[in-house]
Amino acid sequence: MNNYLWLIPLLPLAGFIINGLGRNALPKNLIGAIGSLVILVAFGLSVEAFLQVQSTGHPIEVNIFTWIKVGNFTVPFAFLVDQLSAIMLLIITGVGFLIHLYSIGYMHDDAGFGKFFAYLNLFVFFMLLLVMGSNYVVMFIGWEGVGLCSYLLIGFWFTNADYADAAKKAFVMNRIGDLGFLIAIFLMIHYFDSVSFNEVFAKVPGLHGAKVTHVLTLITMLLFVGATGKSAQIPLFTWLPDAMAGPTPVSALIHAATMVTAGIYMIARSHVMFDLAPFTTNIVAIIGLATAVFAALIALTQTDIKKVLAYSTVSQLGYMFLGLGVGAYTGSFFHVITHAFFKALLFLGAGSVIHAVSGEQDMRKMGGLYKKLPITFWTMLMGTIAISGIPPFSGFFSKDEILAHTYQYSPIMYYIGVITAMFTSFYMFRMLFLTFFGKFRGTHEQEHHLHESPATITIPLIVLAILSVFGGALNIPAILGGHEWLAHWLTPLFGEAKEGGHEGGIPEMGLMAISVGAAVIALVYAYIKYISKADIPVADTEERPLLTALSYHKFYIDELYDTIIRKPLDAISVFFYKVVDKMGIDGLVNGLGSGTVESSKGLRLLQTGNVGFYIFMMVIGIIAVLVYSLKF
Amino acid sequence: MSTFYFIAFLSIFFSLLVIFAKNPVHSVLYLILTFFTFTIHYVLLNAQFLAVVNFIVYMGAIMVLFLFVMMLLNLNKDAEPGKHYLVKLAGVIAGGCLLVTLVGTLKLTAKSDPVILQNANLGLVKNLGKVLFNEFLLPFEISSVLLLSAMVGAVLLAKKEQRATV
Amino acid sequence: MANITETIQTVPLNHYILLSAIIFSIGVIGVLIRRNAIVVFMSVELMLNAVNLLLTAFSVYKGDASGQVFVFFVMALAAAEVAVGLAIIVMIYRNTHSTDINVLSRLKW
Numbered sequence: 001m002n003n004y005l006w007l008i009p010l011l012p013l014a015g016f017i018i019n020g021l022g023r024n025a026l027p028k029n030l031i032g033a034i035g036s037l038v039i040l041v042a043f044g045l046s047v048e049a050f051l052q053v054q055s056t057g058h059p060i061e062v063n064i065f066t067w068i069k070v071g072n073f074t075v076p077f078a079f080l081v082d083q084l085s086a087i088m089l090l091i092i093t094g095v096g097f098l099i100h101l102y103s104i105g106y107m108h109d110d111a112g113f114g115k116f117f118a119y120l121n122l123f124v125f126f127m128l129l130l131v132m133g134s135n136y137v138v139m140f141i142g143w144e145g146v147g148l149c150s151y152l153l154i155g156f157w158f159t160n161a162d163y164a165d166a167a168k169k170a171f172v173m174n175r176i177g178d179l180g181f182l183i184a185i186f187l188m189i190h191y192f193d194s195v196s197f198n199e200v201f202a203k204v205p206g207l208h209g210a211k212v213t214h215v216l217t218l219i220t221m222l223l224f225v226g227a228t229g230k231s232a233q234i235p236l237f238t239w240l241p242d243a244m245a246g247p248t249p250v251s252a253l254i255h256a257a258t259m260v261t262a263g264i265y266m267i268a269r270s271h272v273m274f275d276l277a278p279f280t281t282n283i284v285a286i287i288g289l290a291t292a293v294f295a296a297l298i299a300l301t302q303t304d305i306k307k308v309l310a311y312s313t314v315s316q317l318g319y320m321f322l323g324l325g326v327g328a329y330t331g332s333f334f335h336v337i338t339h340a341f342f343k344a345l346l347f348l349g350a351g352s353v354i355h356a357v358s359g360e361q362d363m364r365k366m367g368g369l370y371k372k373l374p375i376t377f378w379t380m381l382m383g384t385i386a387i388s389g390i391p392p393f394s395g396f397f398s399k400d401e402i403l404a405h406t407y408q409y410s411p412i413m414y415y416i417g418v419i420t421a422m423f424t425s426f427y428m429f430r431m432l433f434l435t436f437f438g439k440f441r442g443t444h445e446q447e448h449h450l451h452e453s454p455a456t457i458t459i460p461l462i463v464l465a466i467l468s469v470f471g472g473a474l475n476i477p478a479i480l481g482g483h484e485w486l487a488h489w490l491t492p493l494f495g496e497a498k499e500g501g502h503e504g505g506i507p508e509m510g511l512m513a514i515s516v517g518a519a520v521i522a523l524v525y526a527y528i529k530y531i532s533k534a535d536i537p538v539a540d541t542e543e544r545p546l547l548t549a550l551s552y553h554k555f556y557i558d559e560l561y562d563t564i565i566r567k568p569l570d571a572i573s574v575f576f577y578k579v580v581d582k583m584g585i586d587g588l589v590n591g592l593g594s595g596t597v598e599s600s601k602g603l604r605l606l607q608t609g610n611v612g613f614y615i616f617m618m619v620i621g622i623i624a625v626l627v628y629s630l631k632f
Numbered sequence: 633m634s635t636f637y638f639i640a641f642l643s644i645f646f647s648l649l650v651i652f653a654k655n656p657v658h659s660v661l662y663l664i665l666t667f668f669t670f671t672i673h674y675v676l677l678n679a680q681f682l683a684v685v686n687f688i689v690y691m692g693a694i695m696v697l698f699l700f701v702m703m704l705l706n707l708n709k710d711a712e713p714g715k716h717y718l719v720k721l722a723g724v725i726a727g728g729c730l731l732v733t734l735v736g737t738l739k740l741t742a743k744s745d746p747v748i749l750q751n752a753n754l755g756l757v758k759n760l761g762k763v764l765f766n767e768f769l770l771p772f773e774i775s776s777v778l779l780l781s782a783m784v785g786a787v788l789l790a791k792k793e794q795r796a797t798v
Numbered sequence: 799m800a801n802i803t804e805t806i807q808t809v810p811l812n813h814y815i816l817l818s819a820i821i822f823s824i825g826v827i828g829v830l831i832r833r834n835a836i837v838v839f840m841s842v843e844l845m846l847n848a849v850n851l852l853l854t855a856f857s858v859y860k861g862d863a864s865g866q867v868f869v870f871f872v873m874a875l876a877a878a879e880v881a882v883g884l885a886i887i888v889m890i891y892r893n894t895h896s897t898d899i900n901v902l903s904r905l906k907w
Contacts, residue, residue: 609903612719615829619726626733630740636809640817647821647844651828656836663840670847677858682850682869689873694843694880701884702836705891723830731823738815746810750861755854763863764870775874782878789885 005062005079008045008089009128011038015121023114032104035117039100039124043093050086057492059083061134068137075195080134083490084333088131088265091340095257096124098460102348103249105456106355116156116247123149127258131265135196136185139266143181143230146259147174153254154246166242173239177229181266184222191215201272213277220273220280224287227263231317234291238557240314244306248351251306256313256343261336264320268329271494275327285325285406289413289420292318294555296423300430301544301552303537304361305350308431312387313343315424322417323402326409329494330475330487331401337486338394338471342386345464349380352453352461353435357446363434364537365446370436372450375458377436379465384432386468388425388519391512394471400512401477407511414511418518425522433530434537441536479508636676643669657702664695677747679755814855821848835887835897839880846876 015038019031026034052060059082068075081089100120107116126149130142151174155167188195192203207215227233232240243255254260267274267284274281292315299311316339323332354361356373370377386393389400399421407414440447452458476482529535538544544552646666653659667690674683753759764772821844828841850869857865887897894901 611899611902612830612833616723616726619730619826619830623726623729623733626730626737630733630736636813640813643817644820644824647824650844651824651832651837651841656834659837659840663843666844667847670851673851674854677854679854679858679866679869682854682866685870685873686850689877690843690847694877697880697884698836698840701888705888705897720831724827726830727823727827730826731819734819734823735816738819739812745859747814747855747859749858754858754861754863755866760863760866760870763867767864768867768871771871775871779874779878782881786881786885789882790888 004045005049005060005081005132006064008042008049008093009125009132011042011045012121012125012128014038016118016125019114019121020118023112023118026114028108028113031114031117032100035121036097036100036104038121039093039097042124042128043090043097046086046089046093049081050090053081053083053086054489073189073193075135075137077138078134078196079132079138080197081132082493084265084268084493085131087333087337087489089128091337092124092127092131092258095340095344095464096120096127096253098463099249099253099257099344099348102252102351102457102460103247105454106249106351107247110247112156116153119149119152119156120249120253123153123254123259127262130262134198135194136188136200137195139269140178140181140185143226143262143266144178146254146262147171147178147230150174150243150254150259153250154243156246156250160245163245166239166245170239170243173236174229177226177236177263180222180225180229182226184219184226187215187219187222191219197269204272204276213279216273216277217279220270220277221283223266223270223273224280224284227267227321228287229263230266231260231263231321232291232314233263233287233318233321234294237291237295237314238554238561241307241310241554244304244310248306248347248354251310252344252347252351255310256347257340260313260317261320261340264317264324264332264336267321267324268333268494271324271329274324281325281327283325284321285409285413288318288321288323288325289406289416290318291315292322292420293416293423294318296420296427297551298554299427300423301537301548302427303363303552305353305363305366305431305435306347306361308363308427309343309346309350312346312424312428313339315420316343316387319399319402319417319420322406322413326402326405326413328402328405330490331398331405333490334401334475334486335398337474338386338398338468341464341471342383342393342395342468345379345383345461345468346387348457348461348464349376349383352376352457353380355453355457356450357442358449360442360446363431364539365442366435366440367438367442368436368440369450373436373452375452375461379458379461380432380436382465382468384428386471388428388523389421389515390425390519390523391516392472394468394473396516397472397475397477400515401475403515404508404511418515421515422518422522425519426526429523429526430530433526437531438534477508636673639669639672639676643673657699660695660698660702663698664691667691667695674755677755678749678752681755681757681760811855811859814852818848818852818855821845821851833898833900835890835899836884838899839883839887843876843880846872 015035019026019035023031049060059080061078061080063076063078065077066074067077100117103116103120107113110116123146126142126145128142130139130146133139133142148171151167151171154170155164158164158167185195188200191207192200194200194203204216229236240255240260244251246255274284295311295314295318299308299315302308302311316335320332320335320339323329323335353366353369353373353376356369356376357366360366382393386395389396391397403414403417403421406417440450473482475484475486478484543549550556643666646662646669649662650659650666653662667686671683671686671691674680674686751759825841825843825845825848828844829838832838832841850872853865853869853872857863857869890902891897894904
């Protein structure tokens with residue numbers, strides 16, 4: 001009965017191997033079919049697993065083999081599918097399948113078609129490992145693997161040096177976070193003697209004394225460091241916008257729907273520890289909120305359509321961390337789900353637009369596309385409304401749940417969150433208006449080529465649009481007459497206590513009204529600014545007002561990192577290279593060599609070739625030896 | 633007893649003459665005399681076999697070889713340019729030091745008991761032959777190989793090089 | 799026979815050692831101060847003989863025939879050595895018209 005579980009990650013791996021080996025030999029249609037079908041079958045199996053969990057109410061645990069065994073410490077290669085990972089499985093395989101389908105159309109003319117599908121399948125494989133692992137070590141394999149695939153796919157067009165640099169940046173930043181995760185695993189092994197989720201969580205309450213807080217704070221902080229790297233939070237968020245160098249389906253799959261939510265999944269999974277470390281949850285909430293505001297501010301002025309979406313993703317991830325920090329695990333996870341729908345939709349829609357205008361990404365050169373690309377326009381409109389938090393679209397419910405918990409936690413943070421939601425609404429509609437309304441601002445040739453995308457592209461858009469619209473139904477709050485299906489579903493994991501909090505004492509309807517009102521105000525402002533006044537962001541060469549310039553240049557964060565981290569590091573490296581390595585170590589080694597040569601040149605003169613002298617010296621030597629043996 | 637000291641004195645005297653004689657031919661002759669005194673020493677120790685061998689091999693064969701070479705090379709008159717006297721002095725001093733340390737070292741281990749011949753037959757041919765062909769059979773055989781190879785080597789070295797002339 | 803052996807009865811072993819050491823050192827001095835290769839060679843023979851005498855003396859002192867067998871081997875070796883050594887000297891003389899060992903410093907390079 002449980003034997004099919006291992007097939008779920010194995011299928012994408014098989015797809016990777018077939019596509020990877022046959023990338024030049026197989027016809028494109030076959031590669032696309034294999035790449036998509038394996039995901040589709042995995043999706044079917046995931047549904048089966050989901051239904052099984054639903055019917056039994058118990059997690060499925062499968063031990064594939066014992067991987068590491070040292071004394072009492074074992075690391076099994078085991079899978080765990082419970083309520084949390086079952087939903088993740090559905091998202092990964094479901095959204096993943098749609099994006100594979102989309103890629104067939106999107107990447108059709110690319111020379112690296114086979115390679116692309118191989119990487120995508122590999123990514124899905126690692127992502128499934130990440131969510132299915134029943135211990136932190138298996139999770140870490142997936143964690144590292146998705147980082148690798150992210151690197152490979154961001155640098156997919158590696159002949160462009162900028163893209164390759166973006167890939168390196170993403171990889172290095174992820175490594176920083178991974179190190180935190182790794183140390184956290186080591187600490188868990190040290191304190192709990194186990195890496196398995198169940199055992200670790202069972203042992204957490206058993207810790208005694210003052211140490212418990214420190215240990216848990218340390219572990220959770222390190223886990224959070226890992227999450228900031230993978231999920232692009234302050235201070236490690238700058239790689240995500242640059243990651244847009246990859247093909248658009250990659251941005252949708254990896255950098256919006258799945259990989260970047262791994263950090264949220266990991267923290268939600270480890271919530272037992274986070275619950276007992278209030279210091280860390282505070283930090284998580286503050287960092288999440290700060291990231292949300294900061295990224296939203298940057299997104300306000302970006303002109304590259306994918307950059308807007310990238311910063312929007314960072315901002316939404318900030319929301320999710322805010323939710324985790326304030327204890328709204330269900331809300332955060334809910335937002336993960338809805339975000340996966342609408343952000344994947346928006347990215348794919350953006351990809352469709354880019355496809356239509358022959359690779360142009362600058363919104364200043366778009367406009368008026370809604371007539372030419374009706375399906376893309378309507379689906380993107382759905383996504384935009386959803387992310388802006390306007391009811392009854394999905395984003396409203398998930399965002400509202402987080403905000404409601406935040407209000408309970410701290411009203412100030414709540415208001416900052418609402419302002420951020422306002423920003424979100426503004427920049428998303430700004431993007432939509434700039435792209436689809438007004439007059440086309442590109443070249444004639446581009447205008448001539450404008451066309452709606454083929455069915456492989458539009459079908460995923462439509463499916464995702466439907467999901468974005470109705471995804472909120474998963475967890476309609478009780479106050480609006482819903483029955484909070486997701487909350488009940490996740491109860492075995494997160495417990496009732498945390499979730500039941502927002503029943504009394506909070507003016508929930510009022511809060512909803514505030515956030516919806518804010519979103520609508522922003523919408524109207526964007527409409528006035530970009531449609532009525534037809535305002536277009538200025539060209540790069542022109543002067544901008546100070547605040548706009550700050551935002552447009554991403555608050556000079558990259559330059560700041562460059563100055564305070566990279567340049568000192570470079571300087572130290574140069575110092576070590578030139579002084580320690582060149583002069584110190586090389587000097588020592590070369591000095592030994594040349595010293596031997598030089599002293600040999602001197603000593604060589606002793607070798608006169610005069611036999612008499614040699615014998616004389618020999619006799620002296622013998623005398624010395626005899627005297628020595630005589631005396632001692 | 634006094635015989636020993638007299639012969640010992642002669643040994644030292646002739647060996648000094650060997651190294652200080654100007655003419656190499658004289659050196660060879662003094663060396664023969666020195667070896668003769670050694671033969672007497674062997675006789676005194678009742679090592680008859682060694683005495684005979686010393687007499688035949690050293691005085692008869694080796695020294696004749698020396699003389700032969702000397703004459704072959706026409707070195708009968710002193711062609712040696714002579715070392716600087718300081719070098720000679722240094723050599724003598726070094727040798728003296730060696731003597732002192734050598735004696736000192738050997739004195740530490742040796743006893744001053746008189747040498748008493750326990751077994752009168754010890755140095756006789758019959759006795760030595762038994763030892764040689766029992767315990768030392770293998771070294772004895774190997775030494776024959778040594779001598780053979782030395783002979784071949786000597787012939788090869790001393791032969792005029794044919795290739796140079798061809 | 800008895801007379802001969804009696805004459806050495808009272809000679810201490812020390813004196814044999816001393817005699818051998820003196821003759822050995824004379825050989826060393828000869829090697830050090832002479833430049834004629836043949837004389838140097840003869841000094842080496844002196845040293846060998848000094849050792850031979852000492853070995854014999856010890857052999858008699860201990861009543862062990864091995865020492866004398868060893869002397870026999872040394873003599874065999876000396877014979878071989880002299881044959882080869884003199885052949886080399888002849889070669890050198892043929893090439894350099896000298897038996898001066900300092901001429902051999904030419905072998906250095």
